[in-house]
Amino acid sequence: MRALFIGGTGIISSACSEWLVERGHEVIHLNRGTSRPAPPGVRTVVCDVRAGGALPSELQGERFDAVADFIAFTAEDIERDLAWFRGRTRQFVFISSASVYQKPPSDWLIREDTPLANPYWEYSRNKIACEQRLQRAFREEAFPATIVRPSLTYSDWLIPLCINSWSRPWTIIDRMRRGKPVIVPGDGTSLWTVTHNTDFARGFGPLLGNEAAVGHAFHITSDEALTWNQLYRQAAHAAGVEAKLVPMPSDLIAALDGKELGSLLGDKSHSTVFDLSKLRRFVPDYRPRVPWREGVARCIRWFEADPSRQLVDSEADARWDAMIAQYSKAWPAGVLPGI
Numbered sequence: 488m489r490a491l492f493i494g495g496t497g498i499i500s501s502a503c504s505e506w507l508v509e510r511g512h513e514v515i516h517l518n519r520g521t522s523r524p525a526p527p528g529v530r531t532v533v534c535d536v537r538a539g540g541a542l543p544s545e546l547q548g549e550r551f552d553a554v555a556d557f558i559a560f561t562a563e564d565i566e567r568d569l570a571w572f573r574g575r576t577r578q579f580v581f582i583s584s585a586s587v588y589q590k591p592p593s594d595w596l597i598r599e600d601t602p603l604a605n606p607y608w609e610y611s612r613n614k615i616a617c618e619q620r621l622q623r624a625f626r627e628e629a630f631p632a633t634i635v636r637p638s639l640t641y642s643d644w645l646i647p648l649c650i651n652s653w654s655r656p657w658t659i660i661d662r663m664r665r666g667k668p669v670i671v672p673g674d675g676t677s678l679w680t681v682t683h684n685t686d687f688a689r690g691f692g693p694l695l696g697n698e699a700a701v702g703h704a705f706h707i708t709s710d711e712a713l714t715w716n717q718l719y720r721q722a723a724h725a726a727g728v729e730a731k732l733v734p735m736p737s738d739l740i741a742a743l744d745g746k747e748l749g750s751l752l753g754d755k756s757h758s759t760v761f762d763l764s765k766l767r768r769f770v771p772d773y774r775p776r777v778p779w780r781e782g783v784a785r786c787i788r789w790f791e792a793d794p795s796r797q798l799v800d801s802e803a804d805a806r807w808d809a810m811i812a813q814y815s816k817a818w819p820a821g822v823l824p825g826i
Contacts (some may be wrong), residue, residue: 488512488696491546493536493568494525494557498642498692499582502684503555504529506692515551517543518558527545537564542571552697555580562616569624577632578701580694581621585638585706585761586611587752598762599636599704608753618704625702628724634704635691638759641782642684643789644796648722649679649715649755650740650747650807652800657790660726662798668731668811672751674718675734678758683777693770700769708761709775718779725784733811743810 490507490818494500501523507514508528516525520533534543536558541547554576556568565581572579589602590611603618605611622631641647645655650670662669690707694700713721716732722731737756741748767773777785790796 489515489550490550490695491515491517491549491554492557492786493517493549493555493559495529495531495799496525497557497804498555498645498684499637499640499668499687500555501526502642502688503691506685506688510692517546536567539567542817549575551576553578553580555582557582557696557806559617561613565617569620569630573628573630576631577698578633578696579621580633580635581617583614583618583634583636583704584611585636585708586760587615587618587636590753591757591798592759595758596707596760596762599706599765605753608749610691610749611753631696631698632737633700633702636695636704637687638680638682638706638708638761639755640682640684640687640708641786643785646722646783646786647681648719649751652803655798655800655803656786657797657802659789660722660785660790661797662804662807663723663726663728663730666728667718667804667808668733670735670740670807670810671719671732672737672740672756673715673734675719675732676714676716677756678709678712678760679718679755680712680759680761681718681779681782682775683782684705684762686775686777689775690719690766690770690773693773697769703765703769705766705769706761706763707766708763709777709779710761710763711775711777712760721780722783722787725780725787733814735810735814739814743813744806 492500495504504514505526508526514529516529516531519535525531532543532545554572587603589604603615618634621632625632626765639647648659649672652658687707719730737751741752
């Protein structure tokens with residue numbers, strides 16, 4: 488199979504690239520060539536896809552079994568993809584997001600036919616618009632679109648705890664090891680699903696080149712649902728400490744830290760449990776292999792292997808201190824004793 492990935496070196500796409508290469512498939516990356524190096528055996532065509540224009544000349548005469556766009560975020564991005572790949576691929580895969588599902592949810596179990604609506608997060612509304620454009624292209628011109636919706640997917644170099652620094656994810660572990668309290672959304676008992684990128688690749692890879700998957704949408708996640716309290720405590724255990732958790736109302740977190748509005752109220756503050764039965768009809772042997780307890784331990788080992796990776800976001804650290812101090816004055820009972 489010949490697969491072209493737009494992007495290719497991100498958290499999700501790097502694992503998918505490795506999965507395909509390990510199985511002898513041809514993988515081409517189309518990106519700026521400025522991020523992480525591609526896995527051995529991957530061909531890279533350098534191009535800033537956001538600059539517009541025509542498909543790079545190196546790819547003009549080529550055809551693909553599958554094209555996957557990992558970095559399309561707006562309907563304009565999809566229009567570019569339609570222009571570039573009509574008649575050039577047997578399948579086009581759009582990487583959407585599980586945050587497109589209805590918020591707040593009307594049912595505890597999320598299926599692919601759960602309504603799409605997110606009034607809190609523009610990112611999710613843009614992904615919905617992308618999906619709608621592709622669905623119209625599939626209906627009106629038989630464009631071979633498949634939609635894939637990852638939820639919170641992480642790698643060995645990302646610690647995906649809810650209130651953390653995404654640019655410097657070691658910050659939360661550093662904070663725990665210094666005995667400082669950490670914020671959890673709500674009362675910490677809402678269920679959440681995190682997925683290791685290698686598990687995502689195990690579900691994604693077999694969908695590529697599968698003509699039966701054209702016209703369908705799938706979410707690909709772990710089948711392990713844990714509370715935020717469990718996610719934080721297992722991370723602390725892997726770091727060799729006990730977590731000091733401060734449960735804080737999600738809308739208050741968003742009010743005190745505007746950066747969290749969409750990601751929290753539009754996604755992570757709601758219980759999220761996924762029905763994987765549709766994916767398993769198409770990929771019968773899909774079984775996630777990396778539980779959170781093991782995955783977060785791998786993350787910590789990765790950071791510990793090189794002290795230069797252990798960067799701390801001092802601005803975020805100070806912001807959380809201020810938020811906890813404000814909350815403790817207004818609601819002392821909401822902060823654990825001794826904090």
